[in-house]
Amino acid sequence: MSAQPDDEQPRGSQELRDILSDVLRASKLPAKKRGRPVKPDVETLTSLSYDQGLLPTELNELVDLVTTPNFLDQASLASIVRNLYPATTVSSDLVVKVVGCLGHGKLKPSLTIQGALLRWLVMIHHIIENQAILSQSYSVLFNLLDTAAIRAQLCHLLALITRRRHVRPYRIQSLLSLSRQTGNDPPLTGLLRVFKDYYPEIIVGEATRGKASAFKHPDPQWRERLDEIQRAHAERAASKSDGPLSGFRVARHRFNGRKSHLIPEVHTSHATENSVTLEEIENVDGFVNKLELIELPNQLIAVLGDPLLQKFLLLRPQAEAHQRASNWLKAYAQDLMGGASDAHLIDVLEMLKSYVSATKDLPPLFLTFFHEYFEIWNGREGKDLILDILSYTPLLNFQELFVGVFKPLEAKALNGTTKSQLDILKFYTHLLQHWSTYLLSLDDKSEHAATSVSDLATHVNDLCLTVLQTSPGVSTHSEILNFFELTATLASDPRLLAHIRIVIPPSALVYILHFSSSLSTLSRLCGILTKYKEGFQKAMATSRTRYTPGYVNEFNGFLMDICNCMWRSRAFNKTDTNSHGCLISQAPLEAMTSYISTLNMSGSLSSLFSLSYSPTFSLSAISYFRGLEDSELERGSGELGARHAGPITRASLSALASKGGLKVSWDDYRLGVLDYLEKQGMPGVGELMNNTMTNLMRRKSGKM
Structure with a gap:
């Protein structure tokens, strides 16, 4: 051995x-x-x-x-x-x-x-x-x-x-004869009844009216122990190998680790002479070759836990199948509302999640289950599973979805904590991602896309402002930016832009993120705004009726204010076209200006948010310049007469050169900082500057 x-x-x-x-x-x-x-x-x-x-x-x-x-x-x-x-x-x-x-x-x-x-x-x-x-x-x-x-x-x-092909006249005759000889032995009568399911016109009722074996499992406790052993071995094997199980055989509960038998397995008992059951399929060739002959199983709710049945219904869609599965889920929800035990709820949700993950589709009829279940839900049990499942909600009218599903979900899931708010934000992000994927697969324009995507984005805008105030931090910023990176992709991709209307982030949110101390947050924000700008340019080139001048100017204000801060050293300026001064009112602006004047600094308030002075950029800026100085020394050109202590300005660069220091122009320095940021994995700032500032756009086009 x-x-x-x-x-x-x-x-x-x-x-x-x-x-x-x-x-x-x-x-x-x-x-x-x-x-x-x-x-x-x-x-x-x-x-x-x-x-x-x-x-x-x-x-x-x-x-x-x-x-x-x-x-x-x-x-x-x-x-x-x-x-x-x-x-x-x-x-x-x-x-x-x-x-x-x-x-x-x-x-x-x-x-x-x-x-x-x-x-x-x-x-x-x-x-x-x-x-x-x-x-x-x-x-x-x-x-x-x-x-x-x-x-x-x-x-x-x-x-x-026994299948139809096994039921032959000589076997029927043999069974009838043996049954008569044994005085209608119950096991034989039970087998005759199985034969009769296939040929009721041949086996008359008299032969099967006697006492018959029910053919129950011989030892349920033995079976339970077997299931436990199989699960334990499967878990050990799964920990050593990521190889998937075959998706072209009917699944059995003991392979997927389910403890509940509430969701039935695939069984087909009404096959015809020329049909094939899913249980007979052994591999992909058999599935493909016999696809048109396969009969639907008895209980279609088995689709939740059986990958082969899922593939079958994807390739041969049948409204009846989803209706029957939906009726089962609805009845289960009603049982729960009537006080029935919810011991199997997690199993049902896990199998439903497995189904939607495999098919990338949540049939609208299934939403009825959640609408009814939310009436008794405690907001905690199976929350992550529910959010994962509903993230595959189809692209329908958002207002109807919100009233029927999302609003009851929020009412129970939101408990006043930041975590619950972020969970809902992640859910809407995954939902928008699903909708985006769906829109990319369409050839024709979607009926609900324009209004539903806009309504979703508008709703999430308010949620983002709320969570930003309750938990300001880099992790919160990251989750918010995840959502807006998706909306920016929708706005900039011509295939997606054809379906939707651009919805810009709230002004307050943009400026709060802009003044974040995280370089990653600021870079991602700039990258998002760059994509929005590209989207507006494409949309305005084809039609100007969808966006009012005020709406476009509000977005242009973001660009102007951020460029004023980073590039032009004109932070909070309100005299430039479209500039909003970052929405800072006059009183705090005057107070800050007065305070800066008492510090005896060389820079003014308007320059303190530039690449050189900003707390977010200053380390990267001086690190870039010191790298230039070190490279100059390594090339063997002799010692530098002076090294820059920072922060770097146009005037300080001229003074440095006159003292024998490194000779770098102001424009080359700023462009170098943008390149340095890109090499550090922060390309967003450079993308925004190169696509917004006129002189940089000219320089870029001249290089091309």
Whole structure:
């Protein structure tokens, strides 16, 4: 038996391998020659199997043990079969071994062990690697029905794997005959009813009116333990590998780690002669080739948890499917409102999130569920999941969405804390991102895009001003800028601009961010305004009716005020065209001017927000200039007569040159600072200056 490295095995696996080796050796010897009893080893083996499950190699060796002649007693063999807990999927070869050991013969296991193995196949049917293998063994299994000792387990297994192609006249006749001979044995009657689902016109009611087996799971507690083992192994495997599971097989709950069985699995019971069920699909080729023949499963709410059904409904959309799933969710919400337990709510939300993440779509009908659920929601349970799901809300009329979903959401989720406000801001950012992606996929103009995107941006503008006042800081600024980077992209991308109307940020927000002490914040703001400017230029080149002069001038005021501060050393100037003086009123402006005059500084208030003096830029500016001086010295041109102490002005550069210092023009210095900022990952300031200042625009066009 090959051993895997210890770090790839669950704890205790080495002990299991050792005890398994002991049991295998003992099974080859008669009891009198073993030297010690084997039952304690069997008990230890079954206990370890129950605790951690069996890997394929271990499972294969134990199946070999119970299906071939050996010297273990029947009680020990039965105990081993009862504790065959696979940690992974069960291979087709292993299933063939079990099927091959069935029947009468000197080398076959006892009928008791055969019955236990069939019962085991029923319980692990859902984790067989290749579901088609049992279907291929249908004839072998069916022909064993005359063996009374294993008939009940055989009927149950056949009921699970029977499809229309298996129901043939000779099998129907054989079942009817065997049923009469056994006095309408309940398992046979139950199997006849399965056959009747496919051919009700052939199997008359008289044959199936007797007492029938319900074919319930033989041991629900065993199944629960198996699910736990499978989940634990899947989590260990997931921690070592990011490889996705196959998306072209029907999913089963035990693979996705769900504890709840509220969302049903995919089952199809009304297939026709020429149709195919999703359960029969094994790979992408089978899915593509049989796409038009696939029948819808019984319960379409299974779409929430089954990737294959999701792909099917994407490729063959059906309004009925979403309606049925929506009805299920609506009924579930009504049950919750009626006082039903919400123990499975997180499971439902996780599966709904998985669905919308995979399909990138939240059907409008599903919004009804949230509208009703928000009436009883406490604002905390599953909040992150709800926000993730609703971020895929389709692009519909925003006012209707706000009244029906977003307003109730905010009413419960906003609790007066900054975190709750930022959570809602992030939600609207993700929603706008989803809408942007959707608009990029359209060929024609969207009916709701212009008004809905504008209404969303306007609503978030107010939210941003609120959160900016309650929690001024770099992290808050970052979340706000994330949203406006999206709106700027909408404004500057010609494909998106065709759908929407440009909505500029509030003036107060722009100026608050402009005076931030964070260079990253200021650079991102400048980059955003640059994109807005490009958008306005494109929009105004085609139509001037969508934007009033006052609206455009308000935006131009942002550009002029920021350029006055950074580039022109004219901060708070109100005499230039479109300038607003950063909205600073006269009284505080006079107070600041008076204070600066008492400091005996060489610069005035209007120059203190330039590249050289600004607390945000000054370190970068002087670092750039000192880098120039160091480079000059390294080139071996001799010592500099003087080095600049900073801050740098037009006059100080002239004085420096006359003292034997570095000779740099005022314009080259400022352009150099912009380049330095760009190399430091802060390109926004340079982008804004190069796209706004006339002399820089000319210089840029001259280089091109």
